[in-house]
Amino acid sequence: MxxxxxxxxxxxxxxxxxxxxxxxxxxxxxxxxxxxxxxxxxxxxxxxxxxxxxxxxxxxxxxxxxxxxxxxxxxxxxxxxxxxxxxxxxxxxxxxxxxxxxxxxxxxxxxxxxxxxxxxxxxxxxxxxxxxxxxxxxxxxxxxxxxxxxxxxxxxxxxxxxxxxxxxxxxxxxxxxxxxxxxxxxxxxxxxxxxxxxxxxxxxxxxxxLGRVRGNKMVDMQLSNEKLVERGQRMLMDELGIAQAEAAELLRAHGSVRAALLARQ
Missing domain, CATH: 3.40.50.10490 (Glucose-6-phosphate isomerase like protein; domain 1)
Known part of the structure; x- marks a missing residue:
């Protein structure tokens, strides 16, 4: 060996x-x-x-x-x-x-x-x-x-x-x-x-x-702490071209990055 x-x-x-x-x-x-x-x-x-x-x-x-x-x-x-x-x-x-x-x-x-x-x-x-x-x-x-x-x-x-x-x-x-x-x-x-x-x-x-990634982003990640919530907001800002306040509201409303993206399509 x-x-x-x-x-x-x-x-x-x-x-x-x-x-x-x-x-x-x-x-x-x-x-x-x-x-x-x-x-x-x-x-x-x-x-x-x-x-x-x-x-x-x-x-x-x-x-x-x-x-x-x-x-x-x-x-x-x-x-x-x-x-x-x-x-x-x-x-x-x-x-x-x-x-x-x-x-x-x-x-x-x-x-x-x-x-x-x-x-x-x-x-x-x-x-x-x-x-x-x-x-x-x-x-x-x-x-x-x-x-x-x-x-x-x-x-x-x-x-x-x-x-x-x-x-x-x-x-x-x-x-x-x-x-x-x-x-x-x-x-x-x-x-x-x-x-x-x-x-x-x-x-x-x-x-x-298995479809758990979109582009290069962890769109299904659990939003379990402030760092991950902020990461999710940045994903939405990048994907949708929106400001942080709107991204934060979308994330609160839909609970995940994927759900927020689907809601805007």
């Missing part, structure tokens, strides 16, 4: 701060290039996700540690960004929600728990399951993907090693080979960055394809 191979940097404790930061930054610049190589795989996963969601399915993430937390973060950001229901994209973490803040020892080694966790949401053949595992060998993720695939769910993954057991367990693997970490084996670094980029693209591309 290249994510576990020794760092190209050594004697880290003897390096000055500037050298530590420069070394990490140099390695981080390789991540987008690794993601670019996986775009054809990611395209296939996006297409099947769009198809399943159009048919009434949902997108689930499973993972452990950093990988699981990234899935939870991506899922939690979809409702405010795209105005979709909270249950449409769901992040499930080995060890439960408590593991988001504090590691639960051994949770990732349970091969059967992920499918049990998914059954709390009545996961079925309409849905998509994406396993996230930098190593590509996490038993929680492998077992979940195998059970989900047998049950008819569409299955994909995001891994950072080639030829992994996680990739073999699913139909649409996305393999972003990020190589050795600055700190040997610390996959919260480059591998975690790569996973975040891929998840960003997966849900953003999916919801663009």
């Amino acid at each position: 290249t994510t576990e191979t020794p760092s190209e940097y050594n004697n880290l404790e003897s390096l000055p701060t500037a050298a530590i930061l420069a070394g990490m930054n140099q390695l981080d610049q390789t991540v987008p290039l690794a993601v670019a190589k996986a775009l054809p795989q990611l395209e296939k996963l996006v297409e099947v996700t769009v198809t399943r969601l159009q048919a009434g399915g949902r997108l689930f993430y499973i993972g452990a540690g950093t990988s699981g937390r990234l899935g939870v973060v991506d899922a939690s950001e979809c409702p405010p960004t795209f105005g979709v229901p909270a249950g449409l994209v769901v992040g499930i973490m080995a060890g439960g929600d408590g593991a988001i803040r504090q590691a639960v020892e051994g949770a990732e080694d349970n091969e059967t728990q992920a499918w049990l966790d998914l059954q709390q949401f009545s996961a079925n053949e309409k849905d998509v399951l994406v396993g996230i595992a930098a190593s590509g060998r996490t038993p929680y993720v492998i077992g979940g993907l195998q059970a989900a695939r047998a049950a008819g769910l569409a299955t994909g993954c995001v891994v950072c090693n080639a030829g992994s057991a996680v990739a073999a367990a699913c139909e649409w693997p996305v393999e972003v080979v990020t190589g050795p970490e600055f700190l040997t084996g610390s996959t919260r670094l480059k591998a975690g960055t790569a996973q975040k980029l891929v998840l960003n693209m997966l849900t953003t591309a999916t919801f663009i394809r």
